[in-house]
Amino acid sequence: MSYVPGLFTSNSNPDTLGQYDPQLPISTAHLLGTTGLGQDTYSLLVYGARQSLQIAVIAGFFATVLSVLVGVTAAYLGGVVDDLLSMLTNVVLIIPTFPLIVILAKYAGQSNTVMIAVLVATGWSYGANQLRAQALSLRNREFLESARVRGERRSYIICFEMLPTMSSLIVANFLGAALYSVGAAAGLQFLGLGDQSHDSWGQMLYWAQNREALEAGSPLWAIAPGVAIAVLGASFALINYAFDEIGNPALRPVRRKDLRAAAKAEKLRKEGTDHALVDAA
Numbered sequence: 001m002s003y004v005p006g007l008f009t010s011n012s013n014p015d016t017l018g019q020y021d022p023q024l025p026i027s028t029a030h031l032l033g034t035t036g037l038g039q040d041t042y043s044l045l046v047y048g049a050r051q052s053l054q055i056a057v058i059a060g061f062f063a064t065v066l067s068v069l070v071g072v073t074a075a076y077l078g079g080v081v082d083d084l085l086s087m088l089t090n091v092v093l094i095i096p097t098f099p100l101i102v103i104l105a106k107y108a109g110q111s112n113t114v115m116i117a118v119l120v121a122t123g124w125s126y127g128a129n130q131l132r133a134q135a136l137s138l139r140n141r142e143f144l145e146s147a148r149v150r151g152e153r154r155s156y157i158i159c160f161e162m163l164p165t166m167s168s169l170i171v172a173n174f175l176g177a178a179l180y181s182v183g184a185a186a187g188l189q190f191l192g193l194g195d196q197s198h199d200s201w202g203q204m205l206y207w208a209q210n211r212e213a214l215e216a217g218s219p220l221w222a223i224a225p226g227v228a229i230a231v232l233g234a235s236f237a238l239i240n241y242a243f244d245e246i247g248n249p250a251l252r253p254v255r256r257k258d259l260r261a262a263a264k265a266e267k268l269r270k271e272g273t274d275h276a277l278v279d280a281a
Contacts, residue, residue, distance in 0.1 A: 023217045035221045036211045044204055045224050051200040055112065055185045056232075059119040060178030066124040067173055068163070071131030075139060076158055086132065092125035101184055105193040112195050115188065119181045127173035134166050171243045175236040186229060201225035 024034040032041035074085035104118045138144065147157045163170070182201075188194040189202025196203055208214075208222035 026220075032220045032224055033218065035207070036213060036216050036218050037207070041218075041220050041224055044199055045201070045228060047199040048201045048204055048225065049228065051112070051195075051198045052182055052185065052202070052229075053232075055116060055119070055200075056178040056182045059116045059123065059181035059185075060174050062116070062120045063123040063177040063181070064127060064170065064174040066120065067127030067131055067177075068170060070124065071128035072135045072158055072162065072166075074128075075132045075135030076154065076162070078139075085128075089125045089128045089132070092122070093129065095122075097122050098184065098187065101188065102191065102193060105188050110193060110195050112198070115185055115194060116181075119184055123177050123180050123184075127177060130169065130173060131166065134169055135162060138162055138165060168243050168246070172240050175240050179233050179236050182229060182232060186225070201228055 020030065020034045020038050020040060022034060022036050022038045024030050026033050030040050030042065032045065035041055035044070070085050070089060074082040074089075101118055101122055104121075105115060108114045108118065144157060144161055147161050152161075185194060185200070186202035186205060189196070189200055190205045190209065192206055194200070194202055196206070202225070204225040205222060208218070208225075211218075211221075213219060213221040
């Protein structure tokens with residue numbers, strides 16, 4: 001939907017004002033009605049997904065990369081490096097995040113590039129703390145010791161031995177950072193501090209609030225982007241659960257086929273034990 005919005009709506013310019021009568025109710029022509037500015041709410045929602053998801057993916061990716069670099073490097077190298085990186089992480093963690101984002105966005109500019117940079121700068125520390133804790137638990141495992149005995153380089157051990165075992169946690173951190181980026185970006189745009197030149201869910205909330213959509217008879221103008229953000233968060237959570245099951249077989253639901261196979265194996269084991277007892281007698 002975010003990259004091919006034309007497949008989901010025939011309106012290619014949803015931000016044009018006065019295309020339709022304002023505050024029209026839900027109909028087959030307007031699935032979510034129209035806004036107080038005469039725009040199709042559904043088309044705005046579809047096109048707004050593009051910028052919102054782009055910010056989520058890009059900011060989430062770079063925040064996760066920074067988290068991995070800081071957290072895993074600190075845990076594996078230890079010593080002074082660990083102390084310095086841990087202190088930096090803790091300092092960033094205790095800073096009130098959203099007020100800092102508002103200040104940086106206010107004085108650094110309102111472009112998407114600046115917004116993504118601000119979100120990355122404030123969104124990596126929590127993941128770095130988690131990844132450091134996980135890497136510390138793996139640092140002295142046997143498979144890493146065997147890699148050191150083989151003479152493998154540190155970069156090889158970290159990239160090809162340690163990181164694959166942390167894949168589910170890395171994915172969880174990426175999804176968390178992406179969702180944080182969507183919410184923070186929408187909050188900035190709602191306050192008028194984001195890029196208002198492109199359609200986004202935050203921009204919809206901004207104009208809905210400015211035009212008092214709830215009181216003026218266009219409630220879906222404000223409700224639709226909020227529901228979209230909530231649904232996106234729920235979908236990220238479900239993706240995270242799926243990756244947890246892939247990375248941790250103990251979390252996978254037991255299928256009926258597996259239960260039947262286990263019951264059959266247990267029956268054969270008991271029959272073998274009974275035959276052995278009879279033969280011994």
